[in-house]
Amino acid sequence: MIDMVLATSTNIYCERNGMPDIPMECSIRTCASAGYEALDFGFVEMxxxxxxxxxxxxxxxxxxxxxxxxxxxxxxxQAHATLYDFCNPSADALRLDQMMRRSVEGAAILGAPWIVVHPSTRIKQGEAALDTHEMNVRFFQELADYAKQFAVGIAIENMWGKTIEGVKRYAIEIQELIGLVDAVDRPNVGACWDTEHGSIEHLDQARAIRMLGSRLKCLHISDESGPDAVHILPYMGRIFWPDILQALADIGYKNPFTFEIQHYLPGVPGPLVPSAMSLSVETGSYMISQINALKRNSL
Structure with a gap:
């Protein structure tokens, strides 16, 4: 049995309350000093x-x-692509499309085999348009074909919340996410499951993970305790983790176990950041050990 690696997004040490963002170089060094051996590069922050x-x-x-x-x-x-509401193109569409494609090529330069990309919800007359699914399928097919030349996979992320028009976003429901991944039908396309998004939407996350099965290529692991406390360290919010860890064990998940906890450290005083980072490594290592134990128990 191959143990999964613990990773964190580079945004773990990025935002600081009342201060400028931390440079990417400093984040990478701080993560390495804390004991992380694997990273998720944040093109979003870049x-x-x-x-x-x-x-x-x-x-x-x-x-x-x-x-x-x-x-x-x-x-x-892995990496996280730039954000692009491609179903509702603006005057900046060409620039946004170029940044998306450069995110993919950049992931290849970094050696990241997967890049996480958000789906989009087309808005028409204040409602979700009926062709939202088809537009997403076309976009991700084209992006996957582009990414293939760089040997990069596209992991489509489950969404949360509403658009600025108050419309429920596409691919919140697990059936929509699976339907999209399957309709794109490319070998280098899978899913990323974000536990904080699933918790906000009160989804049965263990069921969703089991339904994804082998489609699940990436994780964004974080907790939440309300709209003002999101993307925080696991066990500091309201997610019941045993069910999620059991589901990951049940599907034999072995890809990186990746934190996306950018709201964990912004208020932590600088001198306490190293110990807080070390706690995150200990927490992730513990969670992986629980998954591995559950896998062994099922043999």
Whole structure:
């Protein structure tokens, strides 16, 4: 039995209350110092300054992060693409599409085999349009075909909440997510399950994970305790983790166990950040050990 690796998104140490964001280099170093050996690269955070992915020498920054990680003996096991509401194209559609594609190519430069991408909900006359599913299928087929040349897989993430128009987002329900992955029908397309999103929507997450089965390629693991406390460290919110860990064991999940806990550290004083980071590593290692024990018990 191969043990899964613990990973964290680089956004774990990014946002700081009342202060500028932490640079990517500092986040990578801090993660490595805490004991993380695998990372999920956040293109979302990188493009808070969009020109960084749109300038002519954009690849040099990505190569810099790859070289830094190699020196620190940390590897990138997945990435999170930029955000693009492709069903409702704006005047910036060409720029957003280019950043999406460069996220994919950037993931390849980093050595990340999977990149997580959000689906989109088409709004028409204040409601979800009937062709939302078809538009998502076409978009992800084209993106998957583009990503294939870089040997990168696309992991479509389960969504949460409503659009600014008050419309329930597409792919919140597990049936929609599975229907989308299956309709795209590409070998390099699977699903990413975000536990915080599932909790916000009061879904039966263990059932959803079992339904995904082998489609599940990536995880975004975090907890929540209400709208003002999301993407926090597991066991600090209201998610009942034993059921989720059991479901992951039941489907034989062996890909990275990845935290996305960007709201865990923003208020933690600087001197306490190292110990808080170490606690996150201990927590993730414990959760993986529980999954492995459940797998052994089922043999």
């Amino acid at each position: 493009v808070k300054q969009p020109d960084r992915l749109l300038c002519d020498d954009w690849k040099q920054e990505i190569i810099h992060y790859r070289e830094m990680a190699d020196n620190l003996q940390v590897r990138f096991v």
